[in-house]
Amino acid sequence: MKPKKYKVSGEKRIVKWLYILTFVVMAFTGFGQMPIFKRYYISDIPGMGWSADFYFTHYIHYLGAIFLLALLAYVMVDYFLITKRNVRLTASAYVRIALLTGIVLTGVIRVLKNLPEVVFSPGFTQFADISHLGFMMLYLLFAAIFLGLKSGWVQAR
Amino acid sequence: MGNTISRRAFLKGGIAAAGALAASSLPLPQTVKGATGEELATLIDIRKCIGCEACVEACQEVNAPKFPEPTKPFPKMYPSRVKVSDWSEDRDVSDRLTPYNWLFIQEAVVTVKGEKKILTFPRRCMHCQNPPCADLCPWGAARKLKNGITRIDADLCLGGSKCNKVCPWHIPQRQTGVGLYLDILPSFAGNGVMYKCDRCYDRIEQGKLPACIEVCPENVQKIGPRHEIVKEAHAIATEINGYIYGETENGGTNTLYVSPVPFEELNRAIEKGPGKPHLRPVKDAMAHADNLAKAMVVAPIAGVAAAVGKFYNTSKKVTGPKEQDK
Numbered sequence: 425m426k427p428k429k430y431k432v433s434g435e436k437r438i439v440k441w442l443y444i445l446t447f448v449v450m451a452f453t454g455f456g457q458m459p460i461f462k463r464y465y466i467s468d469i470p471g472m473g474w475s476a477d478f479y480f481t482h483y484i485h486y487l488g489a490i491f492l493l494a495l496l497a498y499v500m501v502d503y504f505l506i507t508k509r510n511v512r513l514t515a516s517a518y519v520r521i522a523l524l525t526g527i528v529l530t531g532v533i534r535v536l537k538n539l540p541e542v543v544f545s546p547g548f549t550q551f552a553d554i555s556h557l558g559f560m561m562l563y564l565l566f567a568a569i570f571l572g573l574k575s576g577w578v579q580a581r
Numbered sequence: 582m583g584n585t586i587s588r589r590a591f592l593k594g595g596i597a598a599a600g601a602l603a604a605s606s607l608p609l610p611q612t613v614k615g616a617t618g619e620e621l622a623t624l625i626d627i628r629k630c631i632g633c634e635a636c637v638e639a640c641q642e643v644n645a646p647k648f649p650e651p652t653k654p655f656p657k658m659y660p661s662r663v664k665v666s667d668w669s670e671d672r673d674v675s676d677r678l679t680p681y682n683w684l685f686i687q688e689a690v691v692t693v694k695g696e697k698k699i700l701t702f703p704r705r706c707m708h709c710q711n712p713p714c715a716d717l718c719p720w721g722a723a724r725k726l727k728n729g730i731t732r733i734d735a736d737l738c739l740g741g742s743k744c745n746k747v748c749p750w751h752i753p754q755r756q757t758g759v760g761l762y763l764d765i766l767p768s769f770a771g772n773g774v775m776y777k778c779d780r781c782y783d784r785i786e787q788g789k790l791p792a793c794i795e796v797c798p799e800n801v802q803k804i805g806p807r808h809e810i811v812k813e814a815h816a817i818a819t820e821i822n823g824y825i826y827g828e829t830e831n832g833g834t835n836t837l838y839v840s841p842v843p844f845e846e847l848n849r850a851i852e853k854g855p856g857k858p859h860l861r862p863v864k865d866a867m868a869h870a871d872n873l874a875k876a877m878v879v880a881p882i883a884g885v886a887a888a889v890g891k892f893y894n895t896s897k898k899v900t901g902p903k904e905q906d907k
């Protein structure tokens with residue numbers, strides 16, 4: 425029983441750090457979609473020139489999205505099939521899940537919009553573009569608050 | 582006054598969008614192009630243009646109400662490297678694209694059938710079929726419309742000039758001191774509004790022709806469903822042994838040029854630089870997004886498969902020893 429428990433928590437730790445890393449990359453390349461890295465000298469830092477290349481950061485953002493979608497699908501199914509037996513989600517987890525859902529859905533809409541065959545109405549495009557950023561800002565805000573409160577995603581049943 | 586309108590239009594757009602979303606969480610079927618008809622494209626027959634600039638004047642006249650009226654002095658912008666783009670004192674400039682001149686006539690001295698000739702032709706936004714300016718606009722200000730127009734909403738644009746950078750022809754032009762950024766953090770974010778040809782979207786809505794097309798004495802331009810325009814461009818090209826630009830450039834644009842000389846030659850002969858776009862071959866700028874979007878469909882399936890695989894393995898491990906215990 426003991427070795428099994430250790431193995432599970434090791435995997436969870438890897439998943440957690442993969443998630444944090446992906447999220448940092450997504451946040452950075454996402455903010456890089458706004459023309460601010462050049463204005464505020466980020467791209468002048470040696471080795472950071474790429475951060476002002478919109479096509480490059482967009483490419484990385486898409487790669488990150490692919491990885492994030494796979495990771496989220498894995499964690500979700502894993503939670504319902506296995507993890508749920510031992511833990512339950514905290515209130516702060518529900519807040520994060522709601523915001524994450526917003527980020528992912530509006531992100532998917534943006535990906536669809538970028539396909540040559542798809543044209544959304546101007547109002548819908550505006551809504552998706554701005555709320556993608558809005559959900560992300562809210563997520564970062566709440567993540568910081570929850571970090572301060574030391575509120576994790578799960579607690580033991 | 583301008584700012585009030587901006588704010589109101591901005592809020593209205595957001596609320597309307599939220600309402601639309603609530604009304605139908607699956608907007609795809611109604612809003613996908615094709616449900617309402619084909620994209621419109623324009624054909625520019627370079628042979629016919631006499632360089633009279635009637636189109637340039639008509640564009641300026643018809644679109645004058647859309648031109649920026651900046652408030653001065655401009656708010657100070659930080660850091661100091663951020664430059665002001667002010668064309669409001671140079672509204673008469675007509676030999677390049679500016680916020681007050683969305684169309685200009687490019688000139689090329691070339692040899693046609695052994696004869697030296699001056700060719701002139703109108704240049705403006707190409708209205709790409711998959712426009713990076715709109716796809717990559719972080720703010721939803723630049724959008725593609727179902728009828729093939731790419732338009733920048735002056736009430737929403739913050740003037741970061743990203744659209745200019747990602748546009749293969751660097752078409753949109755900035756004016757400082759106007760627009761929504763003045764209402765947010767004018768010193769720290771944004772720098773005005775980007776302007777370019779909107780293919781007279783408002784005239785098209787009313788069933789009228791774009792001004793530059795209507796006024797041209799030589800009928801240089803034509804507008805119609807893209808497949809018809811492509812067909813006609815090919816017919817002319819075959820007839821004159823000519824060349825086409827725009828059919829495949831940047832994955833296809835809704836502006837097709839037909840020329841009696843190769844576009845490499847024209848590109849060599851024209852003056853190029855800021856506000857003076859080239860005529861080089863252009864690869865599809867958004868091809869990476871189209872390819873990676875396919876991978877995005879597979880990604881969650883892979884994630885689910887991995888989790889189910891793990892579940893299968895662990896339940897085997899759990900049931901395994903139990904069976905042995907028996």
Ligand code: SF4
Binds near residue numbers: 751
């Ligand atoms: S030519 Fe440039 S500005 Fe015009 S639609 Fe294409 S990318 Fe946008």
Ligand code: SF4
Binds near residue numbers: 639643781794
């Ligand atoms: S289509 Fe309209 S906005 Fe565009 S260049 Fe012609 S007149 Fe100007």
Ligand code: SF4
Binds near residue numbers: 631
């Ligand atoms: S009005 Fe027609 S002929 Fe005159 S410059 Fe424009 S396109 Fe050429």
